[in-house]
Amino acid sequence: MNEIRIAPLRGQALQPYLEELGKLRLGVFREYPYLYDGTLEDERDYLKTYVTAATSLVALAQDGDKPVGATTCLRMDEADAGFRACFEKAGYDTSSICYLGESVLQKPYRGRGIGKQFCKIREDHARRLDCTVTAFCAVDRDEKHALRPADYQPLDGFWQAQGYVRQPSLQAAFAWKEVHEANESLKTLTFWIKKLA
Numbered sequence: 001m002n003e004i005r006i007a008p009l010r011g012q013a014l015q016p017y018l019e020e021l022g023k024l025r026l027g028v029f030r031e032y033p034y035l036y037d038g039t040l041e042d043e044r045d046y047l048k049t050y051v052t053a054a055t056s057l058v059a060l061a062q063d064g065d066k067p068v069g070a071t072t073c074l075r076m077d078e079a080d081a082g083f084r085a086c087f088e089k090a091g092y093d094t095s096s097i098c099y100l101g102e103s104v105l106q107k108p109y110r111g112r113g114i115g116k117q118f119c120k121i122r123e124d125h126a127r128r129l130d131c132t133v134t135a136f137c138a139v140d141r142d143e144k145h146a147l148r149p150a151d152y153q154p155l156d157g158f159w160q161a162q163g164y165v166r167q168p169s170l171q172a173a174f175a176w177k178e179v180h181e182a183n184e185s186l187k188t189l190t191f192w193i194k195k196l197a
């Protein structure tokens, strides 16, 4: 396997990669636990925020010129209101929080330390933005969910090893259509946060 190059992209520099980024997200998030059945049009709409936000960063992992993974972040006060709301309600200053959008990596490239590099890249960016906290949310799924693969390994251990702590009092609700669904349904996501040293 080739060496994987990870390139930071900001603002308009993202534009040529939007299609590939959308495809990456659609591929990885189709898997359990997200089971997301989205369209490239939804993806373009979602990714637009990362092109226009002044505080965003996307890091793209490439095998040669093939995008195989990506990670995203932006300051929470520029993030979707649906993510911000629980922090505002709990009295946080959202301009001191860096919201971590996602880390997605195609399966053959996992377990080689790229996920850890993604965490470091985003935390370095958060520090440059003078943020003191990084935060992401993960979908809540019942352990007995019918579509959970027998060999599924929750990422909790990975996040804990990176210094993140689950916050059951900080939750967001989002609707999307799952692979087996005819229509969108509402899901609950719980935040994990890390106080930056």
Ligand SMILES: CC(C)(COP(=O)(O)OP(=O)(O)OC[C@H]1O[C@@H](n2cnc3c(N)ncnc32)[C@H](O)[C@@H]1OP(=O)(O)O)[C@@H](O)C(=O)NCCC(=O)NCCS
Binding pocket: 028, 101, 102, 103, 104, 105, 106, 109, 110, 111, 112, 113, 114, 115, 116, 117, 138, 153, 154, 155, 156, 157, 158, 161
């Ligand atoms: C999250 C993700 C990017 C992690 O990427 P990765 O490159 O496989 O992670 P790394 O190789 O950097 O793993 C770092 C460490 O965590 C461990 N780890 C990886 N996955 C783990 C899991 N499911 N449970 C516990 N530990 C895990 C690795 O063994 C490694 O440990 P080590 O430092 O002792 O060797 C990848 O698993 C992924 O794309 N998952 C699907 C999408 C997703 O759910 N993203 C998160 C929500 S947006």
